[in-house]
Amino acid sequence: MKALVVGGGLVGSTLASRLAADGHDVVVVESSRDRLSQLADTLDVQTVQGNGTTVEALEAAGIADCDVLIASTASDEANMVVALIGSSIFHVPKVVARLRNPDHERSFRAIARQLPGDHVCVNPDLAAVEKILSLLPVPGAADVASFLDGKLLIAGFPLPRDSAFSGMLLSHLRLLFPERSVLAVAIRRRDDWFIPHGEDEFREGDLVYFSISPAELDNVLELVGARKAPERRVMVAGATRIGIGVAARLEAAGVPVALIDEDRTRCQEAAGQLERAMVLHGTPTDHELLEDEGVGRASAFVACSDNHQLNVVACLLARRLGAAHTFALVDNPALSGLVGEMGIDAVISPRLLTVGLAAHFVRRGRVRAAAALLEDEVELIEVDLGRGTRLVQGPLGEVGLPRGVLVAALLRDGIVVVPGGGDRAQPGDRAVLISTTERARELDTLVGS
Amino acid sequence: MNRRFDLHVLGWFLVVFGGFLLLPLPFALATDEPGLPWLGSATVAAAVGLGVVLATRTRDRRLHPKDGFLVVSGAWLLASILGALPYVLAGALGWVDAIFETVSGFTTTGSTVITDTTVTLRSILLWRALTQWLGGMGIILFTIAILPLLGIGGMQLFKAEVPGPVDEKLHPRLATTARMLWGIYVGLTAAEWLGLWLLGVSGFEALCHALATMATGGFSTRNQSVGELGSAGVQWLITVFMLLAGTNFVLHFRLLQGRLKDVLKDVELRWFAAIVVGSIVILTASLHRPEVPLADTLLMTSFQTASIVSTTGFVTADFETWPHLAQLVLLLLMLVGGMSGSTAGGIKSLRLVLAFTSLRASIHRAVHPRAVVPVKYHGEVVDDDVVSGVWGFLLAYVLIVLVVTGVVAAYGYDLLTAVSASLTTLGNVGPGIGDVGAYDNFSHFPAVAKLALSFAMLVGRLELFTVLALFSRRFWRH
Numbered sequence: 002m003k004a005l006v007v008g009g010g011l012v013g014s015t016l017a018s019r020l021a022a023d024g025h026d027v028v029v030v031e032s033s034r035d036r037l038s039q040l041a042d043t044l045d046v047q048t049v050q051g052n053g054t055t056v057e058a059l060e061a062a063g064i065a066d067c068d069v070l071i072a073s074t075a076s077d078e079a080n081m082v083v084a085l086i087g088s089s090i091f092h093v094p095k096v097v098a099r100l101r102n103p104d105h106e107r108s109f110r111a112i113a114r115q116l117p118g119d120h121v122c123v124n125p126d127l128a129a130v131e132k133i134l135s136l137l138p139v140p141g142a143a144d145v146a147s148f149l150d151g152k153l154l155i156a157g158f159p160l161p162r163d164s165a166f167s168g169m170l171l172s173h174l175r176l177l178f179p180e181r182s183v184l185a186v187a188i189r190r191r192d193d194w195f196i197p198h199g200e201d202e203f204r205e206g207d208l209v210y211f212s213i214s215p216a217e218l219d220n221v222l223e224l225v226g227a228r229k230a231p232e233r234r235v236m237v238a239g240a241t242r243i244g245i246g247v248a249a250r251l252e253a254a255g256v257p258v259a260l261i262d263e264d265r266t267r268c269q270e271a272a273g274q275l276e277r278a279m280v281l282h283g284t285p286t287d288h289e290l291l292e293d294e295g296v297g298r299a300s301a302f303v304a305c306s307d308n309h310q311l312n313v314v315a316c317l318l319a320r321r322l323g324a325a326h327t328f329a330l331v332d333n334p335a336l337s338g339l340v341g342e343m344g345i346d347a348v349i350s351p352r353l354l355t356v357g358l359a360a361h362f363v364r365r366g367r368v369r370a371a372a373a374l375l376e377d378e379v380e381l382i383e384v385d386l387g388r389g390t391r392l393v394q395g396p397l398g399e400v401g402l403p404r405g406v407l408v409a410a411l412l413r414d415g416i417v418v419v420p421g422g423g424d425r426a427q428p429g430d431r432a433v434l435i436s437t438t439e440r441a442r443e444l445d446t447l448v449g450s
Numbered sequence: 451m452n453r454r455f456d457l458h459v460l461g462w463f464l465v466v467f468g469g470f471l472l473l474p475l476p477f478a479l480a481t482d483e484p485g486l487p488w489l490g491s492a493t494v495a496a497a498v499g500l501g502v503v504l505a506t507r508t509r510d511r512r513l514h515p516k517d518g519f520l521v522v523s524g525a526w527l528l529a530s531i532l533g534a535l536p537y538v539l540a541g542a543l544g545w546v547d548a549i550f551e552t553v554s555g556f557t558t559t560g561s562t563v564i565t566d567t568t569v570t571l572r573s574i575l576l577w578r579a580l581t582q583w584l585g586g587m588g589i590i591l592f593t594i595a596i597l598p599l600l601g602i603g604g605m606q607l608f609k610a611e612v613p614g615p616v617d618e619k620l621h622p623r624l625a626t627t628a629r630m631l632w633g634i635y636v637g638l639t640a641a642e643w644l645g646l647w648l649l650g651v652s653g654f655e656a657l658c659h660a661l662a663t664m665a666t667g668g669f670s671t672r673n674q675s676v677g678e679l680g681s682a683g684v685q686w687l688i689t690v691f692m693l694l695a696g697t698n699f700v701l702h703f704r705l706l707q708g709r710l711k712d713v714l715k716d717v718e719l720r721w722f723a724a725i726v727v728g729s730i731v732i733l734t735a736s737l738h739r740p741e742v743p744l745a746d747t748l749l750m751t752s753f754q755t756a757s758i759v760s761t762t763g764f765v766t767a768d769f770e771t772w773p774h775l776a777q778l779v780l781l782l783l784m785l786v787g788g789m790s791g792s793t794a795g796g797i798k799s800l801r802l803v804l805a806f807t808s809l810r811a812s813i814h815r816a817v818h819p820r821a822v823v824p825v826k827y828h829g830e831v832v833d834d835d836v837v838s839g840v841w842g843f844l845l846a847y848v849l850i851v852l853v854v855t856g857v858v859a860a861y862g863y864d865l866l867t868a869v870s871a872s873l874t875t876l877g878n879v880g881p882g883i884g885d886v887g888a889y890d891n892f893s894h895f896p897a898v899a900k901l902a903l904s905f906a907m908l909v910g911r912l913e914l915f916t917v918l919a920l921f922s923r924r925f926w927r928h
Contacts, residue, residue, distance in 0.1 A: 268822040273831035280822040290820055 002026070004363065005067040005093075006046075007053035007083045008074030009036050011332060012099060012125075015356045016071060017046045019377065020363060023441075025069075030062045054082045056090065069095040069363050073355075077105045084109070088116040095119045097359045101126050101242070123358045125351035129305075130246035132349050132375070133328060137235065137251075137301055139218065140326050141227025143208060143347045144375040148383050148433045149412045154218065155186065155374075155381060155435075157210040158225040160203060165224045172199035181419035182214040183221055186409050186435045187379045194378040194437050196405045210379065212409045212433070214417060236261065236299045236324065238285030238315050239306030240271035243330065243351070247303060248278045259294050261285050262306070285315040288322070297323030304329045309336065316345045349375065364441060380441040381409075381433065384448045388428040392447050398422030405440040406447065409433040451516045458506040460524045464499025467529060468492045471536065473580055478573035484540065488573070491535035498532075518596050519919045525588070526908055529556050533581055542574050546897045553904040555581025557911035558589065558793055560668025560763035560880030561903070563893040567673050572654065575671050579658040582667025583639065586793040589665075589911070590631050590699060593791055597913060631699045634706070635793075639664045642691045649684050659764075663688055666695045666793045668763030668880035674889060677766035682749055685766055689749075689756045693726065696760030696788030717828055722759075722789050722799045729755045729779050736776045758783040761795040763880020765888040777866075777883055784873040784882075795878030795910055797847055804832060804840045846914050850876055850906065857902040861895070871895075875903045876910035 002025045006017045009031030017027045017040070027046040030053040031037045041048045051058030053074065064070065070087040072080035077100045084098040096118055100106045106122045113120035135145040135154075144157040160166055171185050187210040188197050195201075203209060213221050222229055233256045237244045240262035248260045248271070258278040262268050265282055272280040283290040285304060296302060302319035304312035309331045316327035326346045331337045337348040357377050364380075374381060386393055394400050397408055397420055411418045412431040418424070426432060436444055471492035478485050513521075533556060534548035543551060547563045554561045555578055564570055564578075639660050646656035655671050659679065662669045672678040676688055694702070701713050713719065733751035738744065750767045757764045758780050769780060787796015804827060811823040824831040854872035859865065863885060870882030871892075881888050892900065909917045919925050 265822070269824060269831070272822045272824045273826070276829075279818060281818065281820045282822050283820045294818065294820075 002069065002363075003063070003067045004028070004069040004071065005030065005059070005062055005064055005087075006071045006073060007031075007059075008072065008080075008099075009033070009040050009048075010073070010075055012352045012355050012359075013071070013073040014040055014044065015353065016073060016359055018044050019356060019360045021045050023360075023364070025363075028062045028067070030058055054079050054086075056086060059083070059086060059091070064091045064093065067091075067093060069093070069097070071097040071099075071359055071363075073097075073099045073359070077102050081105060081109055084120070085112065085116075088113070088118045088120065092117050095121075095363065097121050097123060097362055099123050099125065099355055099359070103127070121359075121362050123355050123362070125355040126242045126246065128354040128358060129243045129330060129349050129351040130250065132354060133243075133247050133303055133305075134250055136328060136347050136349075137233075137303075139222070140229050140300070141222060141225060141346065144210070146374050146381065148381070149410065149417055149431060152215070152412065152417045153410050153433060154213045154215060155210055155409070155433075156213060156221075157187075157189075157208050157374075157376070158221075158227065160205050160207045160209060161226050162205050164203075164205065164226045166203040166209070167205040168202060170200065170202050171197050177224075178217060178220075181421070182217045184212045184409060184419060186210050186212045186407055187437070189376070189378070194376075196379075196407050196435060196437060196440075210435075212419070212435075232298075233257075233300045234295070234298055235259075235301045235303065236291075236294070236296055236319070238262075238302070238304045238312070238319075239330075240264070240267040240280070241305050241307055244303075244305035245271050245274055247305065248275055252276055252278045261290070261294075286311065286318055288318065291319060291322055299324045301326045301328065303327075306330075309333060313340060313343070313345070317343060320344055347375070353377070378438050379435060380438050380444065381435050382444060382448075383431060383433050386426055386428055386430050386432055386448065390428075390448050392426045392432065393428050393430075396423050396425050400447075402447070403440065403443045406434065406436040406443055409435050451514060451520070452508075452510055452512055453520070454506050454508045455511055455513065456517050456520045456524070457502055458508060459521050460528060461499045461502030461506060463525050464495050464502065464528060464532065466499075467532060468494075468496030468499060470580070470584060471495055471532070474536075474573040474577045477576055478571075481572055483571050483573045487536040487539035490539050491532065494535060495532045515600055516925065518600050519916050519925070522592060522596055522912060523908075523917050523920055526556060526912060529581075529585075529588075530904070530908070533577075536577055537574065540571055540574055542570060546900055547893065550892065550900045550904050551578065552581060553907050554880075555667065555669065556585035556588070557878050557907040558582050558585045558665040558667040558761070558795065559875060559878040559907045559911075560662065561875060561882075561886070561892050561907070562669060562880075563891055563900070565891060565893050567671055575658060575669075576654070578669045579661040579667070579671075582665040582669055583661035585911075586665030586667065586695075587632060587635060589793050590635060591628050592912070594627055594631065600916065630703060634699055634702045635664060638691065638694060638702075642687070645687050645691075646680075646684060649680060649687060651680055651684060655679065659688065660691075663691045663762060663764075664695045664793065666692065666760045666762045666788065666795070666878070668757070668761075670764060675766070676753070676764040682746075685749055685753050688764060689753045692756040692760045692762045692764070695762065696756070696792050696794040697722070698789040698791035700791050701789075718789055718800045718803055721803050725783075725786060725799065726755055726759055729759065729783055732779055733776050736773055754780065755783065758879060759786060759794075759796075760788045760792075761877055761879045763874070765881055768888045769883065770887040770889075780883065781870060781873060784870070784877045784879050787877050787879075795876075797844065797877075801840045801843060803827065804837060805844060807832075808837050808840070843914060846918065847876070850909060850914065854902055854906045858895070858899050861899050871903060872906060875906040878907060878910050 004020050004025045004027050006013050007030045009029045017029050021027045029040055029046050030049045032052050037048045037050050049062040070093040072083035074080055080098045084096045087093040087096050100122045135147055139145045139156050142156040142158055146155050185197055189208040235251055235256055235258050237248050237260045240260055248258045251258045260271055260278055261281045261283055263284045268280050268282045296319050302324035304315045306312055312329040316329045320327050328347050329345050331348045332350045332352045340348045391400055408420055410433045411420055411426055434444055475485055475488040530553040533552040537543040537548035550563050642663055643656050643660035647653055658671045704713050730751050734747055738747045753766045787798050788794025790798045790800035808825045811825050814823045825837050851872045855868045858868040858871050867884030870884055871886045874882040
């Protein structure tokens, strides 16, 4: 498949490298020569220098025969122009536009409906808000995504030393949860990712992804040793679009929220948009302010400012002052690598979430923001099973599931079933499958008809 | 400021006003009452008006917000002076009394110096009711067209509140909106006239009361006001129409559009309704006697509440004899007044809502010094200008009440009379308590006090700052 990426910033370049690793032919269009030569040196992609919003530059990059067009410049307007040129003039079958402003997103969708081809908007801010909101109810988790209309949670926990799981065989999970309502679906051990089997064992320091039926969440939290705050109170630092988005959704859910920002105008705007949340004017690293406003009783502290270094510092401070859990927005991959060791629960990178969503769309089509994982090393998909798919041809143990691919759950008549090797998937079921990214291609042969 | 053109506009106003002065003429001729007062005063108004119009012809027709202060204040003042002519020409009142009565009419107040309506010419009584009704019409125009432009007393907020046919801002189609709201005003007046007539009130008295109700005026054709006019049915009908007149006319318009949900969601309406219901409950609790049927007490308290809060000023009971708590409720209602965008006077519930919201925000800020707490109305942030405008208005209101109270008290009147006379005139209500109570009138005041009270009516009616601005030296400087 040939993919054209317009815009070689962090999102564009990361995405290009992911797609190249998947075996696609990737062309990157970028106007800055410096960045372009840097890309050409580090990635196995073709680069074209030019303004991606012009038809000429796109033609020079070979848009005429490309299968996927990804508009990932920093500007919404430019991305819309690129995407619209791609579908209206060149009829590119799959188009991805990265749009941050929800108004632009709505307009784009309205226009795209009139055009041929498959369109998707990926919104980094929205993806980050969704991610933060799914993380908050699962204290201690480093990553959470919800599937099957919220009836299945996939949550990754770092196993601390005192966790009841450490040293346990995976098959013993069956003894604790005989209905298989909790399953270990992926493990990161040091830098390796694998889909575990019954005879594998948990080790301390693992990052374990469980599939959890929401009713069992509290039991899992207890077992992994996560402490749950007695009441939900959230402090959000940074009245950015993400910060306000998180605060708005929390106050709508009845959770007390305080939102801090150092810019008075932004505070006023936020206070205008929010109903009950308290908006505070001050720096998120102001020790006294945080203490006065009760950070010590907060169940979570979410740092969403545009200054990502400040986010890390604010989280560390909030943690020291007693916030039960802290979350920071950090885009810089080098910085986020450090953070896990500092006691920040989860690091959210809006741009990497965007990359994940876009890559997912390129691989298989429709995506939901709620289903994106922070890690792109495992691939989780939710699909409706048709009559002809290989997965429904016999008991799951006999349809030839490759090692490294797991059916985490089936949704049948509104009920979640966690299948064993002897169970059958039926046409009309919705399935959640997981694999490591290297094995992701095999998923196609299983679920494609 | 374009003073020449301001005078030109006022000249035309006088010409039109001359036409208004002819309105009672057919009635006077038909009932064998003298036609001279009407012909005479109409001629004077038209002649003076035409003279001014001709003398001030100018090419420069630009108007600035400042001109608004001058034209509006000028129009009400001229109307009050020339509208007094018929009383004087008919020999009904002296000059000072005539001016007091006319100001009271055009400001839709309803305080009167006429001691006995039974010996007053019927055409004069009709003119009295008409001054109120025309004043109400003027107020509607003033509120939608001029007040938002002047940006005073927090009423900038009203700019966005006034509807066009599709809920847009009003300014581009001022004439259309004015016509629609006037249509509602005329329609409600006609409905009340018909209703009263059907309940057995004579056509003439029904008309006079309908005119005085919709303007929230309160001049009655009877010495004992509505109490003497008719049955419980008549009183209930007037109660309902007084409340309708005290409600924002924009809401009537929305209701006609079938947007009931929007009307019920209106924050100011909810406050207004809460004030009305709360007052009725308190008054009923403090006045009810077991030997009287509850329905009678309820009618009495509802009527008085509606009358005072809408600043109409009709009465059906002598609240002179009421306990202090009940009188205090009435004084507070005088202060509060009706809704913005109605013909009612007083502080108005919109300002009350904003002041309370702003107060709550201040308390919040005291507890959390770093919190950013905007004042919101209908989910939208209210500009600081508006909030400070509201506080400025409240302060000015209280100060004027004190000054006018001082003037009245200086003539030896007791404090309750002085305070209530001041509140009732500044709030454009009508009757007060004490020597200006339900069945008293204002004729016993000395001339200076009458003029001071007339001034209070004018200032209150024009939202204080329209008139006060004229007394600022800055206003006259270029």
